[in-house]
Every structure is written in C-alpha cells, then in structure tokens.
Amino acid sequence: MIHLGEMLSAFLDGELTHDEERRVTEHLGSCEFCAEELADLHQARALVRSLPILDTPGRLLHRPDDGKVVPLYRRPRAWAAAAAAALVILVGLATVLAPSPAGVQVPIEDLSNQFRARDSLDRTFTPIELVPVVLNGAE
Amino acid sequence: MRKVVIVLASTAWLLATASAAFSDELDDLFERASEAEFSGTTFVHCQTPEGVLSQITDIKQSGGVAIIKARTADTEVIARKGEYADRAGGYSKVAAVSVASSPDRSGHYQVEIAGVGRELGRRAVRLIADGILRVELRFDAATGAVLRSVSYNGDGNAYCTSEFIAFVPGSPDMDVATMENAERTELVVYPDHIDEGRLPAQAGSFTRADVYGGASGTLVAYYSDGVFSFTLVTAETPVEIPELSDIEPATIDGHEYQRLFFPGQAILVWGTAEGGYALVTDAPLDMQTAVLSDLPRPGKAFFLTRWWRALTGH
Numbered sequence: 001m002i003h004l005g006e007m008l009s010a011f012l013d014g015e016l017t018h019d020e021e022r023r024v025t026e027h028l029g030s031c032e033f034c035a036e037e038l039a040d041l042h043q044a045r046a047l048v049r050s051l052p053i054l055d056t057p058g059r060l061l062h063r064p065d066d067g068k069v070v071p072l073y074r075r076p077r078a079w080a081a082a083a084a085a086a087l088v089i090l091v092g093l094a095t096v097l098a099p100s101p102a103g104v105q106v107p108i109e110d111l112s113n114q115f116r117a118r119d120s121l122d123r124t125f126t127p128i129e130l131v132p133v134v135l136n137g138a139e
Numbered sequence: 140m141r142k143v144v145i146v147l148a149s150t151a152w153l154l155a156t157a158s159a160a161f162s163d164e165l166d167d168l169f170e171r172a173s174e175a176e177f178s179g180t181t182f183v184h185c186q187t188p189e190g191v192l193s194q195i196t197d198i199k200q201s202g203g204v205a206i207i208k209a210r211t212a213d214t215e216v217i218a219r220k221g222e223y224a225d226r227a228g229g230y231s232k233v234a235a236v237s238v239a240s241s242p243d244r245s246g247h248y249q250v251e252i253a254g255v256g257r258e259l260g261r262r263a264v265r266l267i268a269d270g271i272l273r274v275e276l277r278f279d280a281a282t283g284a285v286l287r288s289v290s291y292n293g294d295g296n297a298y299c300t301s302e303f304i305a306f307v308p309g310s311p312d313m314d315v316a317t318m319e320n321a322e323r324t325e326l327v328v329y330p331d332h333i334d335e336g337r338l339p340a341q342a343g344s345f346t347r348a349d350v351y352g353g354a355s356g357t358l359v360a361y362y363s364d365g366v367f368s369f370t371l372v373t374a375e376t377p378v379e380i381p382e383l384s385d386i387e388p389a390t391i392d393g394h395e396y397q398r399l400f401f402p403g404q405a406i407l408v409w410g411t412a413e414g415g416y417a418l419v420t421d422a423p424l425d426m427q428t429a430v431l432s433d434l435p436r437p438g439k440a441f442f443l444t445r446w447w448r449a450l451t452g453h
Contacts, residue, residue, distance in 0.1 A: 094443075102376060103374075103376050103377035103378060103379035103415060104354075104355045104356065104357055104374040104376055104377070104378055104379065104415070105355075105379045105380075105381065106353075106354070106357070106372055106378055106379070106380055106417055107380075108380050108381075108382050108383075108399075108406065109225055109232075110234060110324065110354075111370070111372060111380065111406065111417060111419050112401070112404060112406070112419055113216075113223045113224070113225065113232075113234035114223075114234045114236070114324075114326060114353075114359060114370060115361075115368075115369070115370040115404075115419040115420075116218065116223040116234070117218075117221055117222055117223040117234040117235055117236045117326075118221075118236045118239060118326065118349070118361045118368075118370060119361075119363075119368050119421070120218060120219070120220050120221060120222075120223065121220060121221050121236060121239045122239075122241065122242060122363060122365075122368065131181075131183050131194050131196055131207070131209070131301075131401070131402045131403045131404075132196070132207060132208075132209045132212060132214060132215075132216040132225070
C-alpha cells in the first residue's frame with residue numbers, strides 16, 4: 001500500500017485541493033499506519049505551539065539604519081588578543097629564565113670522608129670501606 | 140600438653156639465646172678485626188650500572204689505625220674510629236665525628252656464622268635480611284682481619300667484592316704524624332628540631348641515627364640499618380658537587396638524579412622544590428632505590444618562588 005507521507009503535513013496545513021482532501025480522508029479511514037502518523041504529527045505541532053514566544057534579541061535583528069548585520073560570534077578586539085599573547089610569552093620567558101638559587105658547594109672528598117668517619121663508629125672498617133675516592137683514577 | 144608448652148618455650152628461649160650469641164660473636168669478630176695488625180694489597184671491584192669499577196689498594200693496619208693508598212692516586216687515607224683523613228705531601232685533612240648513637244643491627248639481620256674448619260679454617264659470616272643474603276665476610280683466624288667481603292643486591296648478584304691478593308700478618312711501620320696537626324672538620328650534633336619532611340626518621344630499611352650541622356648551613360643526617368648506611372646532606376638551596384655537574388643524569392624510578400659510583404660507594408645528588416640533597420652510601424643498588432623512594436623526589440620550585448628567592452635571597 002502507498003502511504004501519504006508529506007501529504008499529511010499539507011493536509012494539516014489546509015493546503016490540499018478538495019479532491020486531494022477527499023482522497024486523503026478515504027485513505028486514512030482504511031490505513032492505520034497513516035492515521036497514527038497523522039496523530040503524531042498533530043501532537044508535535046500542538047507541542048510547538050504551546051512554547052512561549054520570546055522577543056528576538058536586538059543584536060540578531062537586521063538594522064536598516066546602518067545596513068549591517070551583527071554576527072552571533074564577535075571576534076575579540078585586536079588589543080585584547082595582543083595582550084593575551086604577550087602575557088603567554090611573558091609567563092613562558094619568566095618560567096624559562098627564572099633563576100636557580102645559588103647552591104651550596106660540597107667537596108666530594110668531604111662528603112665521602114664524613115660518611116666513612118661516621119660509619120666507622122658503628123663497626124670496624126672492612127677493606128671495601130677503606131677504598132679512597134679517586135677521581136678519574138679508578139682502574 | 141604441659142610438656143609440649145615447656146618444650147616449645149625452651150626451644151624459643153634457646154633460639155633467642157643463639158641469635159643473641161651470634162650477634163655478640165659478630166661484634167667480637169669486628170672488634171678483633173679493628174685491632175688486627177697486618178699489611179697487604181686488596182683488590183676491590185663493584186658491578187655498577189655504569190660498568191665494573193675496580194681499585195687496587197695497599198693497606199696496612201696497626202693499633203686501630205689503617206693507612207690505605209690507592210695504586211692510581213698520590214693521596215693516602217688514614218682511618219681510625221670516628222676519623223677519616225686524606226693525606227698528600229705532608230698535608231692532611233681530617234673528617235671527624237665524636238658523638239653518635241648506635242643503630243640496632245639485630246632488628247634487620249639474621250647472622251649466620253660458619254664454624255672454624257668449614258671455611259678453610261676461617262670464620263665465615265653471612266648476614267641475611269628478609270631471607271636475602273646481603274653480606275658475606277671471611278675473617279682471618281690468626282689476626283682477625285677481614286680477608287674477603289662481598290655485598291649483594293636483592294637479585295642475588297654481587298655488588299661489591301673486596302679481597303686480599305697479598306696479606307702479611309704482623310705489625311707494619313705506621314706513620315700517622317701528619318694526622319695530629321691536620322686541618323680538622325668535625326661534625327657536631329644538630330640540636331634543633333628536625334624537619335621530618337626533609338629528613339624522615341625512616342628511609343627504606345634505614346633508620347636515622349644522628350643529624351649534624353654541616354658546612355654552609357647544610358644538615359648532615361646519618362642513617363643505618365646496622366650493616367649498610369648512608370649520609371644525607373641537605374640544604375635549602377641546591378647542593379652542588381662540581382665533579383657530578385657534567386655527568387649524564389641517571390633515571391631511577393622515573394626520576395633523574397646525578398649519580399657517580401666509586402669502588403664501594405655511590406654518590407647521588409638532586410634538587411627539589413625545597414632545596415637540594417646529596418647522598419653517599421655503601422648500600423647495594425636495590426636498597427639505594429628503596430631509600431630514594433622515601434626521600435623528596437627531584438623537582439624545581441614554582442617559577443614565581445624562584446624569582447622571589449632570587450630577589451629576596453630566601
């Protein structure tokens with residue numbers, strides 16, 4: 001069976017001729033599918049009609065005085081973009097160039113010898129613990 | 140039932156006594172080793188992530204003092220209880236510690252001492268922690284000297300081995316004169332409250348034993364598990380060791396450290412958001428990793444903090 005499809009919408013809008021209306025009505029009487037579709041379509045339209053009507057924001061309206069249409073998205077002003085870019089660069093530079101505090105220099109021999117001096121109080125030195133630190137001289 | 144309880148209690152008491160006796164026996168062996176008189180040559184080699192490091196040293200010991208000279212160096216070191224000194228060309232620099240608390244060895248290590256006759260007539264000692272062999276020592280029966288020592292990583296591989304390749308019992312000629320007039324740096328116990336965040340009471344299996352005031356406002360903490368140990372130097376600014384500055388960082392547990400190995404020692408340096416650290420230790424590799432996981436990790440202060448410190452000086 002051929003169903004009515006878009007003719008249902010035209011039927012509800014009263015855009016059909018007399019003859020077309022009669023054929024649609026006859027079809028609906030014998031086609032349960034199209035009858036249900038018509039009911040759904042009707043209900044959807046009723047829901048849309050029940051929504052409140054709001055005023056259109058002025059910035060969306062065409063202004064005949066200057067002949068310009070204000071877009072939904074406004075580009076940031078050039079100075080703001082430049083300021084943001086400068087800030088990013090500044091923070092980046094500050095991070096990279098942030099000075100490391102002056103360190104404490106510890107001679108490696110002092111570090112090693114202090115460890116061995118303290119370690120010797122716990123127990124005797126074994127030969128491993130007696131090996132001197134030799135810089136660039138290990139065999 | 141009563142008999143069973145008595146037998147179990149007696150067995151437990153005997154085991155406890157045996158363990159304590161072994162520990163006492165080990166202390167006696169160490170004491171005797173420190174008083175041994177001998178001269179000789181040792182070969183030390185360590186398996187490190189940077190390859191095998193080795194050193195041959197001439198060593199002589201008498202009267203509780205040891206003088207050691209590396210074959211590749213002009214300097215000698217002199218060691219005795221609480222003092223360790225470099226000596227070169229009649230000049231000597233002594234690091235000294237006079238006050239210290241004693242860590243407990245028995246808490247971590249099980250001591251196995253093989254009887255005389257089972258190891259070529261020498262006392263063989265094995266120190267085991269959590270079922271892992273960590274140290275083997277071989278003592279000379281006649282003098283008491285430690286003839287061979289091996290430390291092990293957690294995977295069972297040897298970390299450092301030291302053994303005599305020539306050994307002469309008897310009192311050698313000792314020249315310790317320059318030690319008495321040397322430049323002396325003595326660590327003094329730090330009396331104030333210790334910031335547990337910077338120097339935690341526990342790191343890995345190690346317990347903080349003492350904290351000393353070091354040079355240039357540094358704090359020097361000594362940690363020990365009774366067998367291995369480390370000192371940790373910390374400052375509110377980076378700790379810099381010039382010899383490590385050009386070294387490629389080592390990645391440990393996903394963090395970068397400057398690390399340098401010497402035969403028998405590892406030195407690690409890193410900076411944190413709060414300051415800097417340097418660590419020197421004789422502990423095997425896996426124990427080093429465990430220690431680092433309990434200490435502040437490497438990092439940098441927030442850039443505004445760094446600017447503030449640069450401007451104000453603190």
